Amino acid sequence: MRVLKAGQKLKSSVCDTQVMVIKPIPGEHDLRCGGAAMIDMAETPSGTLDPAVAEGTLLGKRYVNADESLELLCVKGGAGSLSLDGVALATKQPKALPSSD
Amino acid sequence: MNIATLLEMAADAFPDRAAISCDGRSLTYAELLAAARRGAAAIRAAQVRFVGHLAVASPAAAVALFGSAIAGVPYVPLNYRLTGDELAALIGRIAPCLLVADPDYASAVALPEGVRTIDRAAFLAAACDPAQPALDEAADETIAVQLFTSGTTGQPKAAILRHENLFSYIVGSVEFAAAEEESATLVSVPPYHIAGVSALLSSVYAGRRIVQLPNFDVAEWLRLCRAEHVTNAFLVPTMLSRIVDHLDAAGAAANVPALRSIAYGGGRMPLPVIERAMAHFPGVDFTNAYGLTETSSTICLLGPDDHREAAGSADPLIRRRLASVGRSLPAVEIAVRDEAGRSLGADEVGRILVRGPQVAGEYGGLGSLLDADGWFDTRDRGFVDAGGYLFLDGRADDVIVRGGENISPGEVEEVLLAHPAVSDAAVVGIPDNDWGEGVAAAIVVREGMVEAAVLQAWVRARLRSSRVPQQIRFVETLPYNEMGKLLRRVVRAEFAA
Known part of the structure; x- marks a missing residue:
């Protein structure tokens, strides 16, 4: 369980995935990737990928929970899937905006 | 958050794709990231509070922007069109700094204490030299960019943009890697303008190659569109107006087959200009972007379908x-x-x-x-x-308060501009003993002559009598800054003189 902060970078303990918190959900939560709790960038990875949650993360995709109170940006893709408090996160559908600069 | 992450992601996703081209030279995303990391090491070694940039657009501006971000030092692109005295004052506000500069610009300024100047070309060459040290880990710093506002109403203010502001803007408005590999954007706004900064960030994040045009010129803009197969362009209204005038005068089609999208912003777009532009570029998507320096660029969009x-x-x-x-x-x-x-x-x-x-x-x-x-x-x-x-x-x-009534200059200008003899108009408030403020207009006429009384009658027939200019001056041109912003304080001063 951990408190998430906007701008915070976290990495998977069991694959290459790295995420940045774009919109933090208040309170303490269990954020996992590939079945293992996500860790700070300075921590040492350990454990193995759970094949049941290994659909992978994609670089540049945004991941949200059902009510979009949490938004993460995948800044490095990996083999594990993301979950919050035991529920899988989904990719946020991009809103097609025209290029403005 | 650090805006360097945007470049790291692009370099991870498409390392070998061309990121930026200027003067026949091109850098891939991997090369741009490597150059930014070496630039960051040079910036860190200089032990300065700010990185200034006093040069025209070139890949060095992108290296300085991302290099400063990695080093954790605020990046301050400066307006090289200011006078030597104005620049000396601004640079004094960011000393001690590392100044990446074109030698011609730097030599015209009496540089204050604590400024270390590095030639723009030398900075870029060192950043592209694999033998130079690099800083791989981006710093944890909050301020990314500091831009001096144009100061159309007074002293330039130092607008601060934090990493989280710029990062939020990009992630909120651009989809990562959304650009097709062959797409290219032509950036002709100067590097010291917020649109020049945001163009670098959004293009890198979208994966769209940046083509830089250091000094806007219609013929060169058209040539680059063709030669570089430009798909996207951003223009300020004055630039689009000049392109449209050029095409009208030449009586020829624009002949820019790759161009798909033109975004414009940075000032008020006259209706006739956008209408003529849409006629000249029938297959092109137009987007109007409204934003401020203080809002990290665009906050509102009028899209192609609109x-x-x-x-x-x-x-x-x-x-x-x-x-x-x-x-x-x-x-x-x-x-x-x-x-x-x-x-x-x-x-x-x-x-x-x-x-x-x-x-x-x-x-x-x-x-x-x-x-x-x-x-x-x-x-x-x-x-x-x-x-x-x-x-x-x-x-x-700019609102004129006449006898307690608020008058918007734009409303009166629009009516004046609709008169066939008027090619440009600026309306300002002047001191008035009876009303507090009165309405005055500076007018540029197209050809021939028009009487002030004719224009006053023209306005009286269309607006409330309080809007009728009590003073009209005929002038050769109106004072604009290089971004096409009308300098109303200059117009006001001319009426006061």
Whole structure:
């Protein structure tokens, strides 16, 4: 369980995935990737990928929970899937905006 | 958050794709990231508070922007068109600094103590040299960019943009890697303008190659569009106006087959210019982007479909949207309030406020100007129509208060510009003993002559009598800055002289 902060970078303990918190959900939560709790960038990875949650993360995709109170940006893709408090996160559908600069 | 992450992601996704081209030289995303990391090591070694950039657009500007971010030092691109004295004063405000500069510009300034100058070409060459040290880990710093405002009303203010503001803007408005590999954007706004900074960030994040045009020129713009197969371009209204004039005069088609999209912003777009532009570029998507330095660039967009719908509509309420700046970005809220701070309804003119993670609203030495609820007063006036489209109506500071009545200069200018003899008009307030302020107009005539009394009658026939200019001066040209912003304080001073 951990408190998430906007701008915070976290990495998977069991694959290459790295995420940045774009919109933090208040309170303490269990954020996992590939079945293992996500860790700070300075921590040492350990454990193995759970094949049941290994659909992978994609670089540049945004991941949200059902009510979009949490938004993460995948800044490095990996083999594990993301979950919050035991529920899988989904990719946020991009809103097609025209290029403005 | 660090904007360097945007470049790291692009270099991870498409290392070998061309990122930036200028003067026949090109860098891939992997090369640009490597150059930024070496630039960062040089910046860190210089032990300075700021990195200044006093040079025309080139890949060195991108290396300095991302290199400063990695080093954790605020990046300050400076307006090389200012006078030596003006630049000396601004550079004095950021010393001690490392100044990446074109030698011609640097030598024209009496540089203050604590400024280390490095030739722009030498900075880029060292950053591209694999033998130079690199800083791989981006620093944890909050301020990314500091931009001096143009100071059209007074002393330039130092607008502060934090990493989280710029990062939020990009992630909120650009989809990562959305650009096709062959797409290229032509950037002709200068590097010291917010649009010049945001163009680098959004193009890198989208994976769209940046083509730089250091000094805008219509023929060169058209040539680069063809030679570089440019698909996207951003222009300020003055530039688009010159392109349209050129095409009208040449009587030829633009002949830019790859071009798919033109975005414009940075000032008021005259309706005839956008209408003529749409006629000259029938297959091109037009987007109007409204934003401020203090809001990390765009906050509202009038998209291509909005343009087509408005241009083709017989309904005046839809048709007029061609003159609007569109609707707010998803992560941005807009409010219109009266002088007492009350929220106004549809079509009611007031002050425009903006809120969202990309809104910085902060100045060096002044701190944050956001209110307790996070709203930033843009000092622009305008209204939102029933469909959520925002229309601008000048700056709050430019409003003429005549006998307690608020008069917007734009309203009078629009009527004057509709007169066939008038090619340009600027309306300002002048001191008036009876009314407090009076209406005055500086007019540029097309050809031949027109009497002041004729123009006064023209306005009287179309607006309330309080709007009729009591003084009219005929001038050769109106004072604009290089971004096409009318310098009203200069017009006012000419009336006072």
